[in-house]
C-alpha cells in the first residue's frame with residue numbers, strides 16, 4: 001500500500017542554519033510514528049513543514065502521492081495559490097504545543113467552526129459531530145466553556161477534537177503535552193492512545209519516552225536536522241545502534257527503566 | 259517541657275472574617291466633600307449667571323435649523339467613519355502585506371493624511387476645481403476619456419467635507435487596525451490556516467474578532483474626534499451644527515447661549531456614542547474574561 005505521507009530529501013534552512021537536511025520519511029496508513037530527538041534537532045520544523053506553516057527549500061513532500069505546496073505547470077513547479085494550499089491543509093490535522101484554541105469561541109464552536117466554514121456542513125450537522133468528538137475526548141460536559149475557562153489538559157483535548165473535526169488523513173502533534181502540568185499529561189496521552197487504537201495515522205513529536213515505547217509503531221530519532229535512526233520501539237529503546245541515540249536515551253529515560 | 263496554651267481571644271480558631279466590617283478610609287470622605295463643593299460651585303455659577311441665557315438656550319435647542327444642522331453633523335461623522343473604516347482596513351492590510359510597493363504606498367498615504375491639519379485638507383478639497391477643472395475616468399496619459407465631470411459640480415461643501423474627513427479618518431483608523439491585528443497571537447493565524455481556513459476567512463473569522471477588543475476603544479475616541487472635527491466644515495459654508503447656531507447668533511448676538519445649544523447637542527451625541535462603545539466592548543470581550551460559562555444547549 002502506498003504511504004499516506006512521503007518526504008523525499010526535504011530540506012529547510014533558516015539563513016545559514018539547516019534545520020532539515022534532506023529528510024526521507026514514509027508514514028503508512030494507520031501507522032503511529034513518534035519523533036524524538038534533542039532540542040533544536042528540527043522536530044517542530046519537520047511537522048511545521050508538512051503542514052506548510054514553513055516553506056521548504058528543497059526536496060518534495062507528498063500526501064497520498066500528491067505533491068504538497070506546488071503544482072506542475074508546463075514542466076515547471078510553481079507554488080500553489082493560498083486557496084490551493086488551504087485545500088491541501090484540510091487533509092492534514094495539527095495539534096500545537098500551546099493549544100492555540102480560538103479564545104473568542106466556545107469549545108463547541110472551536111470544534112465545529114472549520115467543518116462549517118471550510119467543509120460546508122450545516123450548523124446542526126457540524127454541532128452534532130463536534131459534540132460527539134468532545135464526548136470522545138471526555139469533554140461532553142464542557143461544550144459551552146470558553147478556552148480560558150478550561151484547564152490546560154482540557155484545552156489540549158479540545159484542540160485534539162478540533163483537529164479531528166476535519167477528518168484529516170494524517171494528524172500531526174508537536175509536543176502536545178509539553179505545556180502541561182505533570183498531572184495533566186496523562187489525560188492527554190490517554191486520548192492519544194485511544195486515537196492510535198482507532199487506527200488513525202499520526203506523527204507525534206514528544207519527549208514522553210514511555211508513551212513512545214508503548215504507542216509507537218515506529219520511532220524516528222532526529223539530530224541536527226537529520227533522521228539518525230529509525231525502527232520499532234523495542235529496537236530503538238532496547239538496542240540503539242548509534243552512539244548519539246544511546247547518549248540521548250541515557251539522558252531521557254532515567255525515570256523509565258528499560 | 260512545653261505547655262499547651264489555653265484558648266485565648268487572639269489564638270487560632272477564635273476569629274471569623276465573615277464578621278469583619280469595612281475598612282475606615284478617612285481620605286475618601288475628604289475627597290467626597292471636596293468634589294461635592296466643587297460641583298455645587300459650578301452649578302451655582304451656571305444657574306445664577308444670567309449671561310448664560312438659559313431661556314434662549316431652551317427656545318433654540320429644538321429649533322428646526324439647529325436640528326437640521328445636528329443631522330448634517332451626525333451624517334458627516336457617520337459617513338466619514340464608515341468610509342474611513344473601510345479604507346482604513348484596506349490600508350492596514352496593505353501595510354501588513356509582504357509586498358513592498360503596496361506597503362510603502364500605504365505608509366506614505368498614512369503619513370500624508372495624518373500629517374496635514376484637517377482644516378487645511380478640507381479647504382484644499384473644497385478648492386479642488388482650481389487644480390482639476392475636470393474630473394474624468396479614462397485611459398491615462400492622454401488617452402480618450404470615458405466619463406468626465408465638471409469639478410465645480412462635483413465638489414460641493416458636502417462632498418468636500420466627506421472626502422476630507424474620510425481620508426483623515428482612514429489614516430488614523432489604519433494605524434489603529436494595524437496595531438490591533440499585530441496584537442493577535444501568531445499561533446491563532448497558524449491554527450486557523452492549519453484548519454484549512456483561507457487567508458480571508460482567517461482574517462475575518464479569527465484575527466479580526468480578536469483584534470476588535472484592542473481596536474474598539476481607540477476607534478471610539480476617533481469617532482468622537484471626527485464628530486467634533488465636523489465643526490471644521492463650517493469654514494467651507496456647510497450647514498452643520500456649529501454653522502446653524504452661528505447663523506442665529508450672527509443675527510441675535512446671543513453668542514454664549516447659542517454656543518451652549520451646540521455644546522449640549524455635541525455632548526448628547528458623544529454620550530450616546532460612548533454607551534454604544536461600551537456595549538460593543540463587552541460583546542467582543544467574550545471568552546476573554548474568566549466568567550462563569552454560559553450554560554444551556556444550543
Ligand SMILES: Nc1ncnc2c1ncn2[C@@H]1O[C@H](COP(=O)(O)OP(=O)(O)OP(=O)(O)O)[C@@H](O)[C@H]1O
Nearest residue numbers: 014017018019037038039040041042043044045046
Ligand atoms: N523561524 C525560525 N527562524 C530561525 N531559526 C529557526 C526558526 N525556527 C526554528 N529555527 C531553528 O531551527 C532549528 C530546529 O528548530 P526546531 O524548533 O525544529 O527544533 P525542535 O527539535 O522542535 O526543538 P525542541 O525540542 O526544543 O522543540 C533550531 O536550531 C532553531 O533555532
Ligand SMILES: [Mg+2]
Nearest residue numbers: 043044045175
Ligand atoms: Mg519543537
